[in-house]
Amino acid sequence: MPNTEPVQNGFLLSRHSHDRKHDRKHDRKHDRTGGQAEIILWVVTDTGPVRLVVEGERPVCFVVTSHIEALKAEFTKAFPGVESRPLPLKNFHHEPVTALYCKGVGQSFQMHDFLRSRGVELLEADVRLADRYLMERFVYGGLAFTGDRVQKSGYQECRNVKIRPTEFKPNFKVISLDIECSERGELYSIGLSGQGYGQGYGQVIMVGDQEPVDWIQWVADEKALLESFEETMKILDPDIVIGWNVINFDFRLLLKRAERHGMRLRLGRGQQPASWRNRRGETDQGFITIPGRMVIDGIEALKAATYQFDSFSLEFVAQTLLGRGKATEDVDNRMAIINHDFRHNKEKLARYNLEDCRLVEEIFEHTNILDYLRLRSQLTGLELDRMGGSVQAFTNLYMPRLHRAGYVAPNLPEDGGLASPGGYVMDSIPGLYRNVIVLDFKSLYPSIIRTFKIDPLGLVEGLKAPEGTIPGFRGALFSRDQHFLPDIISSLWVQRDEAKKQKDAARSQALKIIMNSFYGVLGSGGCRFYDTRLASSITMRGHEIMQQTARWIEEQGYQVIYGDTDSTFVLLSETYSDDEARATGKKLEQMINDRWTAKLEKDFQLASDLELEFETCYQRFLMPTIRGADTGSKKRYAGIKATSSGQELVFKGLETVRSDWTALAKYFQTELFSLVFADQSPETLVRETVEKTLAGEWDDKLVYRKRLRRNLKDYVKNVPPQVRAARKADEMNQSLGKTLKYQRKGWVQYVMTVNGPEPLEYRTSPIDYQHYIDKQLKPVADGVLPFINLDFNTLIDEQMGLF
Template identity: 25%
Template sequence: MENMKAIRRIRAMLVDIDYRVKEKFTQIILLMKGKGRMFRLYDRYEPYFYLDAQTERIHSLLAVVARDSTDSRKTARATRIEPVKKTLGGRERELLKVYCTYPYEVPILRSAFGKYPAYEHRILFTRRYLIDHELVPLKTAVLEVDSKRYVQKVISIEDEFIPFKTVSFDIETYNPMGAPRIDKDPVIMVSYAFDNEKDNESGMLTFRDCGKKSFVQVKKNEKEVIESFSGLIIGADLLVGYNSTLFDIPYLTDRSKAIGAHFYLGRDKKPPKVQKRGNRTKIRLTGRVHIDVYPILRFLSTIGAVKLSRYTLEEAYREIIGSQKLMVKRLAIHAMWDDDGERAKLAEYSRMDSTAVLEIFRKILPIEIEISRVTKTPLSDASISLAGQLVEFELMNASQEANVIIPNIPSAEEVAERTRNPIQGAYVKVPVPGVYDNIAVFDFRGLYPSIIISHNVDPYTRNCGCCGAGEVHVSPTGARFCKKQVGLVPKTLRRLIERRNKVKDAMKRALSLLGKETQFCQMAKSAVCLQSKHPETFGERENEEVALLAARNQVLKILNNSFYGYLAYPRSRWYSRECGESVTAWGRKYIQDTIAEAEKEGFNVLYGDTDSLFLLLGSKTEKDALDFMKKVNTGLPGTMELELEGFFPRGVFVSKKGAGEKGARKKYALISKEGKIKIRGFELVRRDWSAIAKQTQIAVLDAILKEGSKEKAVKLVQDTIKRLEDGKVPLDELVIYTQITKDPKRYEIMSPELSAAKKAIQRGVPLQKGSVIGFVITRNGKSISEKAEPIEFAKDYDPGYYVDHQIVPSVLKILEELNVTEDELKGKGKQKNLGDFFF
């Protein structure tokens, strides 16, 4: 009775999870968010794995005391072993479930029991807990807990999200040598921005006067600045930075050691901990969560949710928020700090960095919330996960629900073997280069996911044995898949697609109530930037609801479209070459069959690629095209469906370099009836093309597609060339950005980017593998590499280079389809009338 009185109910949201080893058990630590601050709950949880061994072996296995091969002081012993029924390889089997006390014992026991096949012995302990329990990160739970805050029972899980108290931050360092030196160069400014309910509170800590700025707190010295920042964030739940994992936090940590400052970011007042997740790095704080926006944007850019050619804070802010933030030259920071007149501007710049990070974070938070919820992944891990990992997390959760053994991580030898022979890709019918009118574009809705579901493609439905010769799905490669028992992969994928359809319906209903139905298509494509350009669209509550729905839709889309890639990924737990080959083979079959059917119906097929089909209407009508689509759909299996993307009045398709009469894959531009230009494969989002080349290219496409004017397009190019030759183009429009893919010191061939990188390093700019170097081709030097100068140090530019290697190449392939030559672009040839070529 006394124990019952100690039980109480609480309502809180799971934010993060960790564990610690106690004297006789392993304690799970659950970081929860209530209506006030964060707090901890606890649980007891036993590590375990599975052995494929006979029940008779239980007694002898329990007697084994194993020692760690690398540390003889560590021993391990199974606390209990029980026989269980699990599905393994598509069939139900009896396995042994081996329990122990501590997570580190699992690999020791697995090694000691090495003669028996083992399963689920390499699953992160905290993920194992989430797989086995009802709790879902960033969903609110009603729980029963005892007086020591141990969870006794989960009463319910609800979708309610409890808002965080968030603070963003950024640091500036003294840098007379370009790169700051930990032993010599101080942290001169620490800026911050709090996300309050009513308004933002931003400020900056420093130790020199900054012109009486109201947001500036001037401390005695660097040590006091760092320690004041640690105390400043005491009430925050989330600490958000930009590249803070690799720069800000490590520099603050190391600099604090150098000057004897007490630096901490967690509620335990201890330094941050660095953890590795594969090739990703994570900063763990006690009592709050650190989020780095930088890797999130890289991931979102990779999957197409945002479009960034560079990952600087300035570019991200411009693209996502739609505004320009205050800029200063990085290498001038130390000089601005030493200049009493310039220090105030540096303070404004520093503060704006923090507010910019916070604004960007607000836009991407909904999608991070939904990644956490859908895949049962803590926010700190969701922010550094890749698409394949999210698929793996979802399949792990589904395996537990279905009582299926999770496949093991492949060995290095298995990965190497899988990598040797790549899987044949999609079918492509390349276009004949040219400018075309009246194009109908169709695509198969989720082609690869549809194939997986419709044909039950799964590593464990192959050669099932339960279906007769004529009762199986036979792929074009000859692989056979069961028709009777649905595999885990297609079952999970179907469930996700059904969830997404429900979310899309909910979005439509919400928008309908608000009278904003026309915005559905835009919102369904991206949850990011949703409110940046139309902040007046909804009220605050509706804003949050619709943004979360749009984010959930985007996350489910990411997952659905990533299943095929995960099946074919050599490091995947669910890798299957036969599955990967079958999916692409069926894909080639369906697109080729559809092309043949279109030609049979009298359409001229312009282009086909993977899951898309471009038809020239010619004398056909739009109704004829829609009737063709309906006819194709009547013959498709399962969930497969051909959809109309749209009718486009005009499009331009260019040739591939050295391909002669053949067109390039995924390199075209179309204009819709509404006047919007859709561009694929051109230089607009490439880093290694200057801004002026990109601007010229889009202007040329605009002139051709919107106005049908070759003359205007040619004049645009000629005017740009003249501006270049007259020296009237600003240097910032001429910067070429290239990512350094190797250690700059190990490059053997002297390329322009390497030359610029070496010059930057010599001047103290920190560059390494993965860094992006921005450079301008100047007049100083003989070769292009010699002329490459980092943008920070460039004084002039070589107009001949930009004409011959940037402007002309960016537009020539387009204008060649109108019989325009390079000489004509340079003002040396005679132009013909557009009507001779266009209509």
């Protein structure tokens, strides 16, 4: 018998909607549109997983009332089961709309096709039923629920569900997964580890018949491996499975191999089968669905949290974050080693397999990435595995508020969205300076949205009743009191300040990314709320603020040498001490903030949320010229500043921080700028660097590492050096019977030789040292030497004559 229990808290793991199958033959005979819709929500609670089944919710979309009235007879005949209900809502053109409620998801798709074929525009037809159900109840992550419960195998099922939002921090059960296989995809082993299982769980399921090892489960063949994996997942019952490229490699291959054996891989709760769906237009990229569980790929999760690495290989990220890497002595020949170990040393391969699982676990722990994803979900309603999703996050937050204000949301712009002006970038004044301070506006674009009430609803209402509105740009007018986005940002802003006080880095980062994404959303043709007047009113107001700020600073007798989006670079007197420079920075900060407060009150009768901060004092600073020109560069500079741990050399946009330059260029730039900033001659460094390069002493620093952004065969007209090197490498791999490594994107390492680019692993020609002098050392030197009256070619002429 079902059991109704008190309110219980949980965390939303996944959501899905579908049409319930017909229960009776009579239904199937008389209704060809499918069954009624139901929503499935999987929830993590303190007492285990719960499957919430929500019934009675109907897919809905909106049409302009006059449009559906013109088709009423034809529409009613075609869809007698669809409820047509005029509502006190209107579109952004102030036309009244009618809601169309369908019985099921299948019927809604049929209705959409019918109306679109007759030229009727449907509003909000693309909103998924489960998403609408949650957002209209303001449920983001945490929820409280009640209902009638029945115990199932491994979980509870709850019907007659009612939910409301709440705060809840789940204790996820997490398993890290990694597979080993042959180059043909034959499975050798599946590794699993997790720290949330007693003293920590670690096991490898491996094909073979060896001496017993307590952490290895031996199985007879590949099918037995998959069957054992199913059983292990049932026993461990994880909420989340993590891994490295775990969706598009590990799980995609697992499902393919299961299909070869006529198996549906039953990895979900209640032994429901996992399923795969390809991304649109992709054959090797897709989505994995495991009922009751979530799969999170470490690479995509770190990217979502704005982590950046030269490479997202597990080896590179682990070495960077943890200081250790994969358990193999030869990463480049890993496939050959795996094959050898599977035949001759299975226990070694099993250790390697398990170590990869544990590396991923440690990376997740080190970065607190699951905390970040959980917090992001609680703030925006995005699923844990949804990477990117800024537009959906905005929609989740904004749309239910819009409905309560009496409007339905528009559709995506048909033209894909017109470009809006970018951030302000001032023409720089090149030079080598002492005492340059940087003044930053704290979250400039969010603060502009707050101050000037920039908002989709505010624009619609402002244009409807222009009197007393706040002027924007490109004809925009914003209501002073009817808006939502400024208040949403204010709430997030307060939460971020609190998170920073509590040193909650994950929460602070999540809030920062969400707030800063709102401008991009409003300027994106992929967002239903896009309007060029919205985005332009943010960026062009930013231009105005930056230019006025520079004028006020220069009125005080200081020179502004550069400005970029929200940062202003100010040159002070060379005679200032570090303390005097910092005091001047704080004085300018206060003056600018006071002036904006007064100006916005006088000109617009608005309270200012703009906040300028003194951010940095560079004791020495270089603003280079554009290569081959006398004009100053943009978004490229270098400086040295004092920190609590000593002096720090900072590079922005220069070779040292770019992944496509060699280690030689990065070493040379760091050493060269350190000498110049210390007022020491760099002549000896320049000559010795060229000499050692020509002598072959630094061959290990000459390797280029570049990304192949397309499949190798797709490079036809423009064939850059990395592609030529990759093709040579795979030609050799093919001739040697090895796996082709570079056919589908990826990274390639190569050197420039007298016969052009050659892959590092198959170089046969002498290195072209002159290339590295001309293309790596000279550009770096030319960026700074002219400012101290030196010339690279003059300095190295003597060395060049010796070789």
